[in-house]
Amino acid sequence: MKGILYGLGIGPGDPELLTLKAVRLISENEVIAVPGEEAEETVAYKIAVQAVPQLREKELLAVPMPMTKDPGVLEENHEKAAKKVREYLDMGKNVVFLTLGDPTVYSTYLYVHKRVADAGYETEIVSGITSFCAAAARMNMGLVEKAEPLHVIPASYQVEEALKLPGTKVLMKAGRQMGKVKEQLKELDASVVMVENCGMENEKVYRSAEEIPESAGYYSLIIVKENSDKGEK
Incomplete structure:
Protein backbone atom coordinates (compact mmCIF):
# COMPACT_ATOMS: atom_id res chain seq x y z
CA MET A 1 0.00 0.00 0.00
CA SER A 127 -4.89 24.50 5.28
CA GLY A 128 -2.77 26.86 7.34
CA ILE A 129 -3.27 30.48 8.36
CA THR A 130 -2.39 32.74 5.45
CA SER A 131 0.26 35.41 5.79
CA PHE A 132 -2.08 38.22 4.82
CA CYS A 133 -4.68 37.25 7.44
CA ALA A 134 -1.94 37.04 10.09
CA ALA A 135 -0.47 40.39 9.01
CA ALA A 136 -3.88 42.09 9.17
CA ALA A 137 -4.43 40.65 12.64
CA ARG A 138 -0.97 41.85 13.69
CA MET A 139 -1.93 45.37 12.56
CA ASN A 140 -5.23 45.05 14.46
CA MET A 141 -7.20 45.77 11.30
CA GLY A 142 -9.69 44.07 9.02
CA LEU A 143 -8.97 43.25 5.40
CA VAL A 144 -12.40 43.80 3.85
CA GLU A 145 -15.86 44.90 4.95
CA LYS A 146 -19.32 44.93 3.38
CA ALA A 147 -18.96 44.69 -0.41
CA GLU A 148 -15.22 45.44 -0.58
CA PRO A 149 -13.26 43.08 -2.86
CA LEU A 150 -9.90 41.60 -1.87
CA HIS A 151 -7.08 41.25 -4.39
CA VAL A 152 -3.99 39.11 -3.68
CA ILE A 153 -1.17 40.19 -5.98
CA PRO A 154 2.31 38.71 -6.63
CA ALA A 155 4.31 41.93 -6.38
CA SER A 156 7.44 40.59 -8.07
CA TYR A 157 5.57 41.07 -11.34
CA GLN A 158 4.00 44.21 -12.82
CA VAL A 159 1.60 45.70 -10.24
CA GLU A 160 0.75 49.11 -11.70
CA GLU A 161 -2.59 48.02 -13.16
CA ALA A 162 -3.41 45.82 -10.18
CA LEU A 163 -3.08 48.79 -7.82
CA LYS A 164 -5.92 50.50 -9.71
CA LEU A 165 -8.35 47.76 -8.70
CA PRO A 166 -11.06 48.70 -6.17
CA GLY A 167 -10.97 47.43 -2.60
CA THR A 168 -8.07 46.06 -0.56
CA LYS A 169 -4.86 44.93 -2.23
CA VAL A 170 -2.44 42.45 -0.67
CA LEU A 171 1.04 42.53 -2.21
CA MET A 172 3.14 39.41 -1.67
CA LYS A 173 6.73 38.54 -2.51
CA ALA A 174 7.88 41.89 -3.86
CA GLY A 175 11.52 40.83 -3.45
CA ARG A 176 13.92 42.81 -5.62
CA GLN A 177 11.02 44.88 -6.98
CA MET A 178 10.40 46.49 -3.57
CA GLY A 179 11.92 49.82 -4.62
CA LYS A 180 9.63 50.14 -7.65
CA VAL A 181 6.62 48.96 -5.67
CA LYS A 182 7.32 51.52 -2.93
CA GLU A 183 7.41 54.40 -5.41
CA GLN A 184 4.07 53.36 -6.88
CA LEU A 185 2.54 53.04 -3.43
CA LYS A 186 3.64 56.54 -2.47
CA GLU A 187 1.56 57.94 -5.31
CA LEU A 188 -1.67 56.31 -4.12
CA ASP A 189 -4.43 57.92 -2.08
CA ALA A 190 -4.53 54.91 0.21
CA SER A 191 -3.46 53.53 3.57
CA VAL A 192 -0.35 51.35 3.28
CA VAL A 193 1.13 49.06 5.93
CA MET A 194 3.75 46.33 5.72
CA VAL A 195 4.72 43.50 8.04
CA GLU A 196 8.10 41.86 7.54
CA ASN A 197 8.68 38.38 8.99
CA CYS A 198 5.22 38.29 10.57
CA GLY A 199 5.20 36.28 13.82
CA MET A 200 8.96 35.67 13.78
CA GLU A 201 11.57 36.97 16.23
CA ASN A 202 12.80 39.57 13.74
CA GLU A 203 9.34 40.88 12.85
CA LYS A 204 9.15 44.51 11.75
CA VAL A 205 6.13 46.72 11.13
CA TYR A 206 5.89 49.70 8.78
CA ARG A 207 2.87 51.99 8.87
CA SER A 208 3.26 53.96 5.64
CA ALA A 209 4.70 53.60 2.16
CA GLU A 210 7.44 56.07 3.06
CA GLU A 211 8.64 53.85 5.93
CA ILE A 212 9.05 50.74 3.78
CA PRO A 213 12.76 49.96 3.21
CA GLU A 214 13.77 48.97 -0.31
CA SER A 215 15.93 46.24 1.26
CA ALA A 216 12.98 44.53 2.98
CA GLY A 217 13.25 40.75 3.14
CA TYR A 218 11.46 38.04 1.18
CA TYR A 219 8.82 37.47 3.88
CA SER A 220 7.34 40.95 3.57
CA LEU A 221 3.65 41.54 3.02
CA ILE A 222 1.99 44.83 2.12
CA ILE A 223 -1.67 45.69 2.70
CA VAL A 224 -3.13 48.58 0.71
CA LYS A 225 -6.54 49.86 1.76
CA GLU A 226 -8.57 52.60 0.12
CA ASN A 227 -9.04 55.60 2.37
CA SER A 228 -12.48 55.49 3.96
CA ASP A 229 -13.59 58.82 2.50
CA LYS A 230 -12.72 57.57 -0.98
CA GLY A 231 -14.64 54.33 -0.46
CA GLU A 232 -17.76 56.24 0.61
CA LYS A 233 -17.95 58.42 -2.48
Whole structure:
Protein backbone atom coordinates (compact mmCIF):
# COMPACT_ATOMS: atom_id res chain seq x y z
CA MET A 1 0.00 0.00 0.00
CA LYS A 2 1.41 3.37 -1.02
CA GLY A 3 1.76 6.32 1.32
CA ILE A 4 -0.11 9.62 1.27
CA LEU A 5 1.39 13.03 0.56
CA TYR A 6 0.16 15.76 2.89
CA GLY A 7 0.78 19.40 1.91
CA LEU A 8 0.77 21.00 5.34
CA GLY A 9 0.35 24.74 5.92
CA ILE A 10 2.16 25.81 9.09
CA GLY A 11 1.16 29.49 9.06
CA PRO A 12 3.31 32.58 8.54
CA GLY A 13 5.82 32.35 11.38
CA ASP A 14 4.33 32.22 14.88
CA PRO A 15 4.51 28.56 16.00
CA GLU A 16 1.30 29.07 18.02
CA LEU A 17 -0.55 29.53 14.72
CA LEU A 18 -0.07 25.90 13.68
CA THR A 19 -3.43 24.18 13.59
CA LEU A 20 -4.24 21.18 15.75
CA LYS A 21 -4.35 19.09 12.58
CA ALA A 22 -0.87 20.26 11.56
CA VAL A 23 0.53 19.31 14.97
CA ARG A 24 -1.17 15.91 14.83
CA LEU A 25 0.07 15.03 11.35
CA ILE A 26 3.66 16.02 12.15
CA SER A 27 3.49 13.98 15.36
CA GLU A 28 1.95 10.88 13.77
CA ASN A 29 4.16 10.58 10.66
CA GLU A 30 7.85 9.79 10.37
CA VAL A 31 8.86 11.46 7.10
CA ILE A 32 8.74 15.26 7.06
CA ALA A 33 9.67 17.13 3.87
CA VAL A 34 10.79 20.76 4.04
CA PRO A 35 11.63 23.18 1.21
CA GLY A 36 15.35 23.94 1.27
CA GLU A 37 18.89 22.58 0.93
CA GLU A 38 19.48 21.84 4.64
CA ALA A 39 16.32 20.67 6.36
CA GLU A 40 17.13 21.87 9.88
CA GLU A 41 18.15 25.29 8.58
CA THR A 42 14.89 25.99 6.78
CA VAL A 43 12.39 28.55 8.03
CA ALA A 44 9.60 25.95 7.92
CA TYR A 45 11.51 23.54 10.17
CA LYS A 46 12.47 26.24 12.67
CA ILE A 47 8.85 27.31 13.03
CA ALA A 48 7.33 23.83 13.26
CA VAL A 49 9.85 22.40 15.72
CA GLN A 50 8.84 25.02 18.30
CA ALA A 51 5.28 23.69 18.23
CA VAL A 52 6.21 20.02 17.78
CA PRO A 53 9.55 19.29 19.54
CA GLN A 54 9.44 15.63 18.46
CA LEU A 55 10.06 16.87 14.92
CA ARG A 56 13.75 16.59 15.86
CA GLU A 57 13.35 12.81 15.92
CA LYS A 58 11.73 12.52 12.47
CA GLU A 59 13.29 11.56 9.16
CA LEU A 60 13.74 14.86 7.36
CA LEU A 61 13.57 15.15 3.58
CA ALA A 62 15.22 18.32 2.26
CA VAL A 63 13.61 19.50 -0.98
CA PRO A 64 15.62 22.26 -2.74
CA MET A 65 13.40 24.98 -4.24
CA PRO A 66 15.56 27.59 -6.01
CA MET A 67 14.40 31.21 -6.10
CA THR A 68 14.32 31.77 -9.84
CA LYS A 69 11.88 32.47 -12.65
CA ASP A 70 13.85 30.36 -15.15
CA PRO A 71 11.23 27.84 -16.35
CA GLY A 72 13.85 25.21 -17.20
CA VAL A 73 15.47 25.31 -13.77
CA LEU A 74 12.10 25.29 -12.04
CA GLU A 75 10.81 22.35 -14.06
CA GLU A 76 13.94 20.31 -13.34
CA ASN A 77 13.83 20.96 -9.58
CA HIS A 78 10.09 20.40 -9.25
CA GLU A 79 10.41 17.06 -11.01
CA LYS A 80 13.34 16.06 -8.79
CA ALA A 81 11.32 16.99 -5.72
CA ALA A 82 8.31 14.97 -6.85
CA LYS A 83 10.57 11.98 -7.58
CA LYS A 84 12.03 12.11 -4.06
CA VAL A 85 8.58 12.21 -2.53
CA ARG A 86 7.31 9.34 -4.70
CA GLU A 87 10.20 7.13 -3.56
CA TYR A 88 8.99 7.35 0.03
CA LEU A 89 5.35 6.91 -0.96
CA ASP A 90 6.29 3.75 -2.87
CA MET A 91 7.74 2.38 0.38
CA GLY A 92 4.33 2.83 1.99
CA LYS A 93 5.43 5.84 4.02
CA ASN A 94 3.36 9.01 4.31
CA VAL A 95 5.17 12.26 3.57
CA VAL A 96 4.20 15.46 5.38
CA PHE A 97 5.45 18.42 3.34
CA LEU A 98 5.73 21.60 5.41
CA THR A 99 4.99 24.88 3.69
CA LEU A 100 4.68 28.42 5.07
CA GLY A 101 1.27 30.02 5.26
CA ASP A 102 -1.36 28.07 3.34
CA PRO A 103 -0.42 25.55 0.62
CA THR A 104 -3.06 26.92 -1.77
CA VAL A 105 -1.64 30.47 -1.94
CA TYR A 106 1.46 30.98 -4.12
CA SER A 107 3.04 27.87 -2.61
CA THR A 108 5.97 26.10 -4.25
CA TYR A 109 4.54 22.93 -2.72
CA LEU A 110 1.75 22.97 -5.30
CA TYR A 111 4.20 22.13 -8.09
CA VAL A 112 5.16 18.94 -6.26
CA HIS A 113 1.56 18.22 -5.32
CA LYS A 114 0.36 18.32 -8.93
CA ARG A 115 3.08 16.00 -10.17
CA VAL A 116 2.53 13.45 -7.41
CA ALA A 117 -1.25 13.56 -7.79
CA ASP A 118 -1.01 13.23 -11.58
CA ALA A 119 1.13 10.11 -11.08
CA GLY A 120 -1.80 8.48 -9.29
CA TYR A 121 -0.79 8.89 -5.64
CA GLU A 122 -3.16 9.96 -2.88
CA THR A 123 -2.62 13.56 -1.79
CA GLU A 124 -4.21 15.88 0.73
CA ILE A 125 -3.85 19.63 1.28
CA VAL A 126 -4.11 20.81 4.89
CA SER A 127 -4.89 24.50 5.28
CA GLY A 128 -2.77 26.86 7.34
CA ILE A 129 -3.27 30.48 8.36
CA THR A 130 -2.39 32.74 5.45
CA SER A 131 0.26 35.41 5.79
CA PHE A 132 -2.08 38.22 4.82
CA CYS A 133 -4.68 37.25 7.44
CA ALA A 134 -1.94 37.04 10.09
CA ALA A 135 -0.47 40.39 9.01
CA ALA A 136 -3.88 42.09 9.17
CA ALA A 137 -4.43 40.65 12.64
CA ARG A 138 -0.97 41.85 13.69
CA MET A 139 -1.93 45.37 12.56
CA ASN A 140 -5.23 45.05 14.46
CA MET A 141 -7.20 45.77 11.30
CA GLY A 142 -9.69 44.07 9.02
CA LEU A 143 -8.97 43.25 5.40
CA VAL A 144 -12.40 43.80 3.85
CA GLU A 145 -15.86 44.90 4.95
CA LYS A 146 -19.32 44.93 3.38
CA ALA A 147 -18.96 44.69 -0.41
CA GLU A 148 -15.22 45.44 -0.58
CA PRO A 149 -13.26 43.08 -2.86
CA LEU A 150 -9.90 41.60 -1.87
CA HIS A 151 -7.08 41.25 -4.39
CA VAL A 152 -3.99 39.11 -3.68
CA ILE A 153 -1.17 40.19 -5.98
CA PRO A 154 2.31 38.71 -6.63
CA ALA A 155 4.31 41.93 -6.38
CA SER A 156 7.44 40.59 -8.07
CA TYR A 157 5.57 41.07 -11.34
CA GLN A 158 4.00 44.21 -12.82
CA VAL A 159 1.60 45.70 -10.24
CA GLU A 160 0.75 49.11 -11.70
CA GLU A 161 -2.59 48.02 -13.16
CA ALA A 162 -3.41 45.82 -10.18
CA LEU A 163 -3.08 48.79 -7.82
CA LYS A 164 -5.92 50.50 -9.71
CA LEU A 165 -8.35 47.76 -8.70
CA PRO A 166 -11.06 48.70 -6.17
CA GLY A 167 -10.97 47.43 -2.60
CA THR A 168 -8.07 46.06 -0.56
CA LYS A 169 -4.86 44.93 -2.23
CA VAL A 170 -2.44 42.45 -0.67
CA LEU A 171 1.04 42.53 -2.21
CA MET A 172 3.14 39.41 -1.67
CA LYS A 173 6.73 38.54 -2.51
CA ALA A 174 7.88 41.89 -3.86
CA GLY A 175 11.52 40.83 -3.45
CA ARG A 176 13.92 42.81 -5.62
CA GLN A 177 11.02 44.88 -6.98
CA MET A 178 10.40 46.49 -3.57
CA GLY A 179 11.92 49.82 -4.62
CA LYS A 180 9.63 50.14 -7.65
CA VAL A 181 6.62 48.96 -5.67
CA LYS A 182 7.32 51.52 -2.93
CA GLU A 183 7.41 54.40 -5.41
CA GLN A 184 4.07 53.36 -6.88
CA LEU A 185 2.54 53.04 -3.43
CA LYS A 186 3.64 56.54 -2.47
CA GLU A 187 1.56 57.94 -5.31
CA LEU A 188 -1.67 56.31 -4.12
CA ASP A 189 -4.43 57.92 -2.08
CA ALA A 190 -4.53 54.91 0.21
CA SER A 191 -3.46 53.53 3.57
CA VAL A 192 -0.35 51.35 3.28
CA VAL A 193 1.13 49.06 5.93
CA MET A 194 3.75 46.33 5.72
CA VAL A 195 4.72 43.50 8.04
CA GLU A 196 8.10 41.86 7.54
CA ASN A 197 8.68 38.38 8.99
CA CYS A 198 5.22 38.29 10.57
CA GLY A 199 5.20 36.28 13.82
CA MET A 200 8.96 35.67 13.78
CA GLU A 201 11.57 36.97 16.23
CA ASN A 202 12.80 39.57 13.74
CA GLU A 203 9.34 40.88 12.85
CA LYS A 204 9.15 44.51 11.75
CA VAL A 205 6.13 46.72 11.13
CA TYR A 206 5.89 49.70 8.78
CA ARG A 207 2.87 51.99 8.87
CA SER A 208 3.26 53.96 5.64
CA ALA A 209 4.70 53.60 2.16
CA GLU A 210 7.44 56.07 3.06
CA GLU A 211 8.64 53.85 5.93
CA ILE A 212 9.05 50.74 3.78
CA PRO A 213 12.76 49.96 3.21
CA GLU A 214 13.77 48.97 -0.31
CA SER A 215 15.93 46.24 1.26
CA ALA A 216 12.98 44.53 2.98
CA GLY A 217 13.25 40.75 3.14
CA TYR A 218 11.46 38.04 1.18
CA TYR A 219 8.82 37.47 3.88
CA SER A 220 7.34 40.95 3.57
CA LEU A 221 3.65 41.54 3.02
CA ILE A 222 1.99 44.83 2.12
CA ILE A 223 -1.67 45.69 2.70
CA VAL A 224 -3.13 48.58 0.71
CA LYS A 225 -6.54 49.86 1.76
CA GLU A 226 -8.57 52.60 0.12
CA ASN A 227 -9.04 55.60 2.37
CA SER A 228 -12.48 55.49 3.96
CA ASP A 229 -13.59 58.82 2.50
CA LYS A 230 -12.72 57.57 -0.98
CA GLY A 231 -14.64 54.33 -0.46
CA GLU A 232 -17.76 56.24 0.61
CA LYS A 233 -17.95 58.42 -2.48
